[in-house]
Amino acid sequence: MPLTLFYGVPEGCSLGSIVALEWSGARYNLCRIGMPAVVSGDDYRRINPIGETPTLMLPDGSLLSESMAILGHIAAKTVDRGLGFEPGSPEDDRLKQMLAFLNTSFFNAFSPLWHTIEHDMPEPAKAALRDYGIAKVERAHADLEMLLGENEWLIGDARSLADAYFMGIARWNDFHRVVDRSRYPALDRLYRRMLNDPAVRFAHAIEHDEPATSAGGFLGHVGLDEVLGQMGRAA
Numbered sequence: 001m002p003l004t005l006f007y008g009v010p011e012g013c014s015l016g017s018i019v020a021l022e023w024s025g026a027r028y029n030l031c032r033i034g035m036p037a038v039v040s041g042d043d044y045r046r047i048n049p050i051g052e053t054p055t056l057m058l059p060d061g062s063l064l065s066e067s068m069a070i071l072g073h074i075a076a077k078t079v080d081r082g083l084g085f086e087p088g089s090p091e092d093d094r095l096k097q098m099l100a101f102l103n104t105s106f107f108n109a110f111s112p113l114w115h116t117i118e119h120d121m122p123e124p125a126k127a128a129l130r131d132y133g134i135a136k137v138e139r140a141h142a143d144l145e146m147l148l149g150e151n152e153w154l155i156g157d158a159r160s161l162a163d164a165y166f167m168g169i170a171r172w173n174d175f176h177r178v179v180d181r182s183r184y185p186a187l188d189r190l191y192r193r194m195l196n197d198p199a200v201r202f203a204h205a206i207e208h209d210e211p212a213t214s215a216g217g218f219l220g221h222v223g224l225d226e227v228l229g230q231m232g233r234a235a
């Protein structure tokens with residue numbers, strides 16, 4: 001059985017996992033999950049009990065959630081392709097360190113801004129929360145710019161799964177219109193370079209329900225009902 005990735009729209013951080021699957025060469029299906037309605041519904045909670053995307057269904061039918069675990073799994077399966085590294089090697093340490101920064105500091109910087117959009121609240125509270133979010137996003141961009149330094153990629157001298165995951169989050173800045181990315185030249189260069197990556201183009205097209213050209217591993221979409229039906233028959 002091929003892998004199945006449950007990805008969230010619109011604007012899901014799962015974009016990084018789609019890019020990672022494209023780069024991995026694995027055969028995989030995609031299952032599109034609307035947020036917030038479908039992702040928080042009882043059906044999807046059979047896939048992911050906490051109602052979040054992404055989730056990856058493995059060939060044996062087991063379910064793996066959390067971007068860090070999914071990207072770690074893809075890395076472990078693709079050491080021969082240079083996406084993953086020997087556990088405990090300096091490259092593996094750098095990848096884990098950068099992914100951890102992105103999954104905590106960079107991701108969470110946007111949380112106050114999402115909250116102002118997704119929840120009703122009095123205008124003064126909304127403005128205060130937005131100011132707080134803007135400060136956090138500015139700080140996260142400045143930190144990432146400093147970590148990038150003169151480098152072209154987030155780790156090492158070639159693209160990595162950290163760059164893939166970065167893209168799913170960095171584009172939130174365009175949605176919330178927070179920072180002028182050109183003030184962070186290294187980060188801006190990375191973002192623009194990644195926008196032209198065929199796997200990122202593919203993932204954006206998938207999210208927008210447009211014709212999408214895969215590197216070859218994408219087998220097609222499956223419906224949530226279909227997956228749940230197969231799980232029921234297998235039980």
Ligand SMILES: N[C@@H](CCC(=O)N[C@@H](CS)C(=O)NCC(=O)O)C(=O)O
Nearest residue numbers: 012013035036039052053054066067
């Ligand atoms: N810690 C999780 C966070 C996943 C997460 O927050 N996913 C969001 C989309 S980026 C989601 O599914 N939100 C549910 C909703 O919007 O209702 C991970 O890193 O995978």
